[in-house]
Amino acid sequence: MKVAKLTGALADPAAAAWQSVENVRVSLAPVALEAQPTEYIREAWRDRDYGQTAEAQVKAASDGDRLYLRVEWADDPVPNHEFQDAVSAIFPTNGSGVLATMGDAEKPLALWFWEQGRPGPLRLISSGPGVVTKDATANLGANGVLANGRWSVVLSGPADVAQKRKVALAVWNGSRDERAGLAAVSQEWLPLEME
């Protein structure tokens, strides 16, 4: 995926600047039940579907200082007053890492995590499905818009993350009580190439 060199209001998912940027389809699949980190989660979700968001679309742009990722996916319209929709851009921290388990102890992954209704985005270090620690020092931004049955979320952070040269996605469907490792995650890394 090419990271377009742009200036302007990239933080806004509706910004005109995004229209010219290459749109990449990303296939998602549920994080395996067996990989879920606690017996409670494995027992409670044994017969429940999760991670059914099959596809997301992503665009990447940078103004030199910050990397912007605009992620779009279809919203599940079923209302849920307890859990919210969420999305992460995923980067390796140690060369690569296993997406299917959202990282592991040896090769944890870094997540730029946005959740509807949460005060701001979080940078999370993930060493398993939902096995995360918060990085309070992160300088991230995020804006999400729900329109015409689709979420558009722009996540942004320091552009040097593009040196990791790869990115992946995860989506949580709040309508189905999804959180932690109960997510749909990219099946493979997407190469990131600065234009």
Place this chain on the structure above:
Amino acid sequence: MAATTEAKVRQLAWVYDLNKCIGCQTCSVACKVLWTRDEGEKHHWWMSVNTMPGLGTPKAWETMGGGVDTTTGKPLPGHQPTREEFGGGFEFNYDEVFYGGTSGKAHLEPQAPRENRWAMNWDEDQGAGEWPNSYYFYLPRQCNHCSNPVCMTACPTGALHKTDDGLVLRDEETCMGDRFCMEACPYKKVYFNYERHVGQQCIGCFPRIEAGVAPACVRQCPGRAVFIGYLEDEDSPVHKLVREWKIALPLHAEAGTGPNVYYVPPLSPYRLNEDMSIDTETPRIPPEYLESLFGPSVHQALATLKSEMDSVREGGSSEMLKTLIAYKWQELLGPFTVDPATLTPGGNGHQGA
């Protein structure tokens, strides 16, 4: 290493004497004013008292699952109580009633749809049974600081831990607000802070414990109805009531989590027959109902209480009854007898309550 760690661990336990609890909610309010007045905590009642039989808080919590299958040891799925099921935290129509020129016509009402109205203690004093044999009793509830805390083992981020005093505490920095703890807890005593996106529950007043001060629920109880102490301390009333005399029993022990809050079950008057004569064989609170709460040992516990009362009526003496009466208030407080008013503000420990 395990052996030395285990040797250090003690278990704090609470004993509530349901024959003395008058449902005054002083414990609930003492806890509320001390710990849950911040943003997102309006509906939090880490300490609550409800009328039993009743739906309690959150509404119908006893039907929400969680806990452990004691035959397989596997955790059981549970329902995460919703904000409507906790209820409370209402806004009221103060402006209309006090300043709206509606003198005598408008009444204070929660600003929530009628069908959604519920809160801690919403079904107060309803109870069960038909006059003249209606009955109820009060059940104070808090986090059980379980020996097998399923909230802790359900959590994917390791936000909960068990202290050397046996309290189950949460690191809110580590908590991601995933709420598996709320599902797994069979007592539904974990609250979610929707503003701060973290779970929260009774912290056993640990800053007070560390300063030698009893938890607010214990120290403030006007009925002298609640004891705290270490289960292993053979001189502690808690040890005697639970382990020696076996008249204090855990609530819903069948949930398999090893709760450390115990209850002296309620005695009740005998039933009245239709001709208003007394049926001296049948207590007004059905024993099978008490068994559904406190397990089959409840019958022996009640028999023990009755027999001690009989022996005192006949001129005997009972250490058990003296303990329950609590002539000396400080005996309720276990080793935590420091008066919080003697602590320095900003020093080691909290003031107040």
